[in-house]
Structure formats: C-alpha cells, structure tokens
Amino acid sequence: MSDPIHIVVLPGDGIGPEVTASALQAMEAASRRFNVNLAWEEHAFGGAALDEAGVAFPEETRAACLSADAILLGAIGGPAWDSTTPSKRPEAGLLALRQALDAYANLRPVRVPDVLAHLSVLPPDRVGGTDMLVVRELTGGIYFGEPRQYSEEEAFDTMRYSASEVDRIARIAFEQARSRSGRVTSVDKANVLASSRLWRERVSRLHAEAYPDVSLDHMYVDNAAMQIVREPRAFDVVLTANLFGDILSDLASTLAGSLGVLPSASLGGFSPLFEPVHGSAPDIAGRGEANPVAAILSGAMLLESVDQHGAANLIRQAVDNILTRGIMTLDLSSNGVSTSEFTTRVCEAIAQADVVPSTT
Numbered sequence: 001m002s003d004p005i006h007i008v009v010l011p012g013d014g015i016g017p018e019v020t021a022s023a024l025q026a027m028e029a030a031s032r033r034f035n036v037n038l039a040w041e042e043h044a045f046g047g048a049a050l051d052e053a054g055v056a057f058p059e060e061t062r063a064a065c066l067s068a069d070a071i072l073l074g075a076i077g078g079p080a081w082d083s084t085t086p087s088k089r090p091e092a093g094l095l096a097l098r099q100a101l102d103a104y105a106n107l108r109p110v111r112v113p114d115v116l117a118h119l120s121v122l123p124p125d126r127v128g129g130t131d132m133l134v135v136r137e138l139t140g141g142i143y144f145g146e147p148r149q150y151s152e153e154e155a156f157d158t159m160r161y162s163a164s165e166v167d168r169i170a171r172i173a174f175e176q177a178r179s180r181s182g183r184v185t186s187v188d189k190a191n192v193l194a195s196s197r198l199w200r201e202r203v204s205r206l207h208a209e210a211y212p213d214v215s216l217d218h219m220y221v222d223n224a225a226m227q228i229v230r231e232p233r234a235f236d237v238v239l240t241a242n243l244f245g246d247i248l249s250d251l252a253s254t255l256a257g258s259l260g261v262l263p264s265a266s267l268g269g270f271s272p273l274f275e276p277v278h279g280s281a282p283d284i285a286g287r288g289e290a291n292p293v294a295a296i297l298s299g300a301m302l303l304e305s306v307d308q309h310g311a312a313n314l315i316r317q318a319v320d321n322i323l324t325r326g327i328m329t330l331d332l333s334s335n336g337v338s339t340s341e342f343t344t345r346v347c348e349a350i351a352q353a354d355v356v357p358s359t360t
C-alpha cells in the first residue's frame with residue numbers, strides 16, 4: 001500500500017455532513033480497488049465551528065488545512081447563523097479559508113450526461129453530452145482592485161490584472177485542456193477594457209511559448225454567454241477573469257438541471273480545496289434527501305489532484321452507471337432514492353467494476 005494521502009474534511013452545516021460522508025465512502029471504495037491509502041480527519045468549520053469554538057475558521061482547522069494534501073468541504077451556512085454580524089457568519093470562514101489557501105483558480109466542470117439532459121433549461125438534444133470546464137480567476141480583477149470608492153454621487157471599482165496573475169491562471173487552463181479535449185476558449189472584453197487587452201496578450205504569449213499543442217481561441221464575454229446557451233457542446237475549457245467567470249460559471253451551471261450534481265475545485269499556492277457548488281440546503285438537511293453526486297464528484301477531482309486518476313475515473317464511471325440505470329435522488333426524480341441508498345449503489349458499482357489495479 002502507498003503512503004497515506006492526508007485529507008482534511010470540513011463537513012460544515014446543513015447537508016454538508018451528509019454529502020461529505022457519501023463522498024468519503026465512494027473515495028474509500030475506489031481507493032481500495034487501487035491500493036491507495038487515504039487518511040482523513042474531520043475539522044470544525046462554518047456554523048458548526050461558530051457553535052463549537054466561537055469562530056467560523058478556527059486556528060486549529062486552519063493549521064490542519066495548510067498541511068493537508070487536499071481538503072474536502074461540504075457546505076456552510078444556514079438560518080441559525082443568519083442574524084449574526086458579518087464577521088461572525090459562516091461565510092466569513094469560507095472567504096478566510098480561500099484566502100489562507102491563496103486559492104486563485106476556481107474550476108467548475110459542467111457535464112450533462114444524456115440521462116440528465118431532460119432536466120436542463122435547454123432542449124435535451126442541444127445540451128446532452130455537454131462537457132465543459134470553467135476555469136475562473138478567483139483572487140484578482142474587479143472584486144479586489146484598488147482604488148475603489150462609494151459615495152451617493154459617484155462610485156467606482158478598479159479592474160486590474162498583472163501579467164503574472166494572468167499567466168498563472170492561464171497555465172492551469174492549458175494544463176487542464178491537455179488532459180481533456182485540448183481546447184481553450186479564453187473569454188475577455190479586449191475590444192473595450194485595457195485589463196482584457198493584457199489578458200489576451202498574455203494568454204496568447206503563454207500559448208505560443210508553452211502550449212502550442214492546445215488549441216486556443218478568444219471570445220468576447222457577451223458572445224461567450226450567447227454561445228454557451230446556443231451550443232454548449234462546442235466548449236471544452238473556458239478560461240475567464242473573476243467577474244466574467246462568476247457570471248458564466250453560474251450560467252453554465254444551469255445547463256445541468258440540478259445544483260446537486262456540480263462539483264468544484266479551488267487551486268492555488270497551498271492545499272487544493274474541493275467542494276460541491278451547492279450550499280447547505282437547510283430546507284432538506286437531515287432528511288436523507290440530499291443529492292450526493294456533486295460531493296462525490298468533488299471527491300473524484302480531489303483524487304485526481306493527488307494523481308489517483310484511476311480511482312477518480314472509477315468514481316465518475318460508477319456515478320454515470322447508476323444515473324443511467326435511472327437510480328437518482330429526489331431532486332432528479334419523483335421516484336428518487338435516499339442519499340444513503342444512492343451512495344450504496346455507487347459504492348457497489350465501484351466494487352464491481354473491472355479495473356486494472358494500478359496507482360495511476
């Protein structure tokens with residue numbers, strides 16, 4: 001057996017503990033097939049940590065996160081903490097965590113298997129088979145640029161990017177493209193914005209110097225929004241700045257039909273963080289109704305980040321296999337099964353799949 005992979009698990013609030021438990025079961029089942037040794041420890045985070053320690057991101061959790069190989073987060077927040085001051089809310093913990101990890105790259109894969117295409121906002125024959133990855137710059141751009149000012153007469157923000165900020169996020173997009181269909185669409189507004197002109201220039205330069213094998217095209221953000229809706233299957237990796245990525249990743253999320261199936265990764269200078277796109281869903285927490293697919297697929301992305309591609313693929317195939325057999329949770333089907341039933345079926349599919357044992 002290999003050296004253990006150290007994972008910090010932050011179950012959080014609401015359905016967070018339910019879906020992270022499912023993800024861990026699937027990760028454990030897949031790792032067993034490949035002789036991979038997972039070692040995980042849970043730490044308090046979000047509302048649960050506020051109740052326990054009085055802060056959403058306790059020092060002990062922070063230290064554990066910074067020394068982990070990877071972090072798996074459930075979700076945070078809920079009505080119990082809504083009335084507290086902003087610095088005492090669970091969301092403050094999430095921002096502090098991303099900051100501590102210098103998580104500058106947010107990755108959101110949007111896959112729409114044919115079996116789920118009928119749930120999309122788009123017609124099934126247009127959306128089925130969509131498989132895109134939005135790579136969004138997360139720590140720069142207009143959300144952080146200075147100067148910024150607000151008065152009742154006038155307000156402004158600053159959209160600022162340095163060459164090195166563009167290079168590091170573009171590198172991630174090109175690397176991701178190499179392990180997918182090899183295509184990057186870089187989204188900007190270079191016809192109007194100076195920061196976008198620099199963005200386009202740096203992306204093109206990096207492409208020519210280091211990634212000529214990847215195909216690159218540039219698209220203005222307004223056109224990109226239209227094309228994602230018109231022809232989602234035409235996209236592979238979509239590379240965007242912070243503001244554009246915020247909007248386009250939510251737009252792309254609607255293609256999948258349920259929040260419950262969308263995983264994400266946040267990568268940067270320290271341990272990579274993996275979490276479902278959805279929140280803590282207080283309306284269904286504790287009922288065994290949560291869809292664990294987003295968390296399970298986040299677990300697959302985590303395994304990929306530590307080079308366990310075989311185990312990651314096995315999880316993805318098992319999820320597809322179970323969904324294709326019509327076994328789904330209640331958000332996807334009126335005959336839906338419980339979170340634990342769905343998870344058990346995925347783990348069975350993992351245990352029964354034909355695999356060539358290896359650690360890669």
Ligand SMILES: NC(=O)c1ccc[n+]([C@@H]2O[C@H](COP(=O)([O-])OP(=O)(O)OC[C@H]3O[C@@H](n4cnc5c(N)ncnc54)[C@H](O)[C@@H]3O)[C@@H](O)[C@H]2O)c1
Nearest residue numbers: 075076077078259260278279280281282283284290291331
């Ligand atoms: N990253 C995070 O932890 C995160 C992200 C978004 C919202 N939140 C927090 O979550 C709380 C609830 O927010 P919200 O209601 O706006 O968003 P939400 O994503 O929690 O829920 C939106 C709707 O989708 C459903 N849903 C979400 N995930 C589901 C799943 N896995 N299976 C089945 N149904 C699912 C919910 O039942 C709800 O009806 C708030 O406190 C919010 O601040 C946290």
